[in-house]
Amino acid sequence: MFAHFASLISLTLRLAATSVGVRHIPTTSAHDVVINMGNVLPRVEIEVVLLTIYDFPSLDYQYAMWTYNPEPEQANKSTQTFSDLSSKWRQITDACMDHKAICDEVERLRQRIQDAEQKVKFFQKGRLLAEEQARQRGELLENAIRETKVARKENRILMTKIATLQAGIETFSDEEAQKEMSRLYHDLAHWRFTHFAAKTTPQQRNDATPRSDILDTSILDIIHSDIAALIYRSFWNRFMVGTEPLWGNYLLKVDSEVDKQVSNHISRHWRCAMSTAILSLEAPGLQEQCKWIIEKVEACFGRYAVTAKSKRMQQLYDIIARCINFKHKLDCQEDRYIFWGSYQYGLPFRDEKMRTLTGEESSDGLVQASLWPGLYKIVQKGEWSIVEKEIVKKIAPVTPSVEMSDDMESHKGDPGLDEI
Numbered sequence: 001m002f003a004h005f006a007s008l009i010s011l012t013l014r015l016a017a018t019s020v021g022v023r024h025i026p027t028t029s030a031h032d033v034v035i036n037m038g039n040v041l042p043r044v045e046i047e048v049v050l051l052t053i054y055d056f057p058s059l060d061y062q063y064a065m066w067t068y069n070p071e072p073e074q075a076n077k078s079t080q081t082f083s084d085l086s087s088k089w090r091q092i093t094d095a096c097m098d099h100k101a102i103c104d105e106v107e108r109l110r111q112r113i114q115d116a117e118q119k120v121k122f123f124q125k126g127r128l129l130a131e132e133q134a135r136q137r138g139e140l141l142e143n144a145i146r147e148t149k150v151a152r153k154e155n156r157i158l159m160t161k162i163a164t165l166q167a168g169i170e171t172f173s174d175e176e177a178q179k180e181m182s183r184l185y186h187d188l189a190h191w192r193f194t195h196f197a198a199k200t201t202p203q204q205r206n207d208a209t210p211r212s213d214i215l216d217t218s219i220l221d222i223i224h225s226d227i228a229a230l231i232y233r234s235f236w237n238r239f240m241v242g243t244e245p246l247w248g249n250y251l252l253k254v255d256s257e258v259d260k261q262v263s264n265h266i267s268r269h270w271r272c273a274m275s276t277a278i279l280s281l282e283a284p285g286l287q288e289q290c291k292w293i294i295e296k297v298e299a300c301f302g303r304y305a306v307t308a309k310s311k312r313m314q315q316l317y318d319i320i321a322r323c324i325n326f327k328h329k330l331d332c333q334e335d336r337y338i339f340w341g342s343y344q345y346g347l348p349f350r351d352e353k354m355r356t357l358t359g360e361e362s363s364d365g366l367v368q369a370s371l372w373p374g375l376y377k378i379v380q381k382g383e384w385s386i387v388e389k390e391i392v393k394k395i396a397p398v399t400p401s402v403e404m405s406d407d408m409e410s411h412k413g414d415p416g417l418d419e420i
Contacts, residue, residue: 171333172330172333174377174385174387177330177337177375177388178375178387178388180326181372181375181387182388184319184322184323184326184372185371185391187322188224188227188319189224191312191316192220192223192224192227193220194307194312195305195306195307195311195312195315196219196220196223196304196306221368221369221371222369223297223301223304224371225369225370225371226297226300226301227316228371228372228373229341229343229370230293230297231293231320231323232339232341232343232373234293235286235320235323235324235327236323236339236373237339237341238327239251239252239255240271240274240275240278240331241278241279241286241324241327241328241331242278242279242281242286243282251274255267255270255271255274264334265334267334268332268334271331272331272332275328275331275332276328276332279324279328290317290320290321290324291317293316293320294313294316294317294320297316298313336377337375337376337377337387338375338376338378339374340353340373340374340390341370341372341374341390342354342367342370342390342392343370344367345366345367345368345369346366347366348366348367349363349364349366349367349394350363351363352386353374353386353389353390354367354374354389354390354391354394355389355390355391355392356391356392356393356394357371357391357393360394364396365394365396366395366396367392367393367394368392368393368394368395369392369393370391370392370393371391371392371393372390372391374386374387374388374390375387375388
């Protein structure tokens with residue numbers, strides 16, 4: 001700082017020397033500067049300069065206290081240029097002040113640069129932190145995707161196991177159950193028309209295509225009604241297919257208690273498992289029941305048959321087996337289904353629960369024969385919904401005449417009708 005100010009003093013001396021005619025002043029050191037000042041400046045100006053220098057503690061005190069007495073002729077010349085030197089000195093002072101302002105501005109700019117550098121470092125640190133967070137989140141996302149794939153694979157395995165546990169269970173809607181009931185009825189009707197006919201001539205027996213106009217419809221209805229009644233009483237009118245009435249009633253109470261204690265899903269699986277177990281355990285007994293029904297039908301109506309015995313017995317066995325499987329499927333559903341048939345002559349015809357093959361809408365008349373039982377679904381305790389109406393043959397309510405009484409008396413001795 002002192003060297004800088006010494007240069008400034010040297011500049012002042014040069015300006016002063018120029019005004020008094022001195023061409024060169026050596027300024028090799030601060031000491032030379034002070035000595036040379038006595039040759040070019042009057043006493044007053046030198047004292048001002050020295051007092052200014054005195055502000056710097058690095059200067060020697062002896063220089064600050066030194067004064068110079070110029071020659072008279074030099075004093076006259078200096079007095080003449082004093083005003084000019086004062087003006088120049090003010091210019092120098094202003095330049096010093098401008099320099100200080102520039103230094104202050106430079107310092108402020110330096111401070112702003114440092115602040116900017118700090119902010120840049122902060123933002124760089126934030127950018128690195130954000131990149132690290134993004135990398136970590138990317139890893140978490142990849143792990144989540146892998147875990148999702150594993151979970152889906154495990155879910156497929158579990159669903160396969162559930163399907164395996166539910167093997168053999170077929171979910172039925174009401175429409176599907178209705179269609180299956182209709183198919184079974186029509187298959188039995190087709191079997192009846194195919195294998196049975198009224199007594200015909202030998203030429204008619206050789207006809208491979210049965211014709212409805214040569215069949216005794218009343219006898220065919222009796223055959224159909226009796227087979228349907230045997231299927232209903234042996235298999236369908238039970239809590240579960242294969243159960244005896246005594247312990248079937250007990251299982252019904254158990255099933256009701258299971259419904260109260262657990263959810264419908266568990267209750268359904270319990271019922272399905274129980275039905276499957278009973279069906280497996282009672283398989284020999286069910287086969288015996290099928291054979292007993294076929295033999296009974298053959299004994300009662302075999303003389304009306306027009307086809308080979310083994311063929312019609314096998315076809316009837318297949319139809320009965322399908323009826324057993326249908327009952328088992330219904331037992332495995334979440335909702336409970338029951339069959340109902342009015343196998344009693346002379347019951348009133350109820351059009352909300354019954355229907356005829358001809359589609360009569362009149363509710364008048366009596367039930368002559370029940371050709372196929374109806375199917376109901378339990379909505380809740382004491383409430384039912386009809387899935388399929390009972391198919392019946394209806395007659396008009398009439399008072400028996402004398403001719404009808406005589407006709408009934410004439411058939412009393414017929415052993416075939418008595419057995420039916």
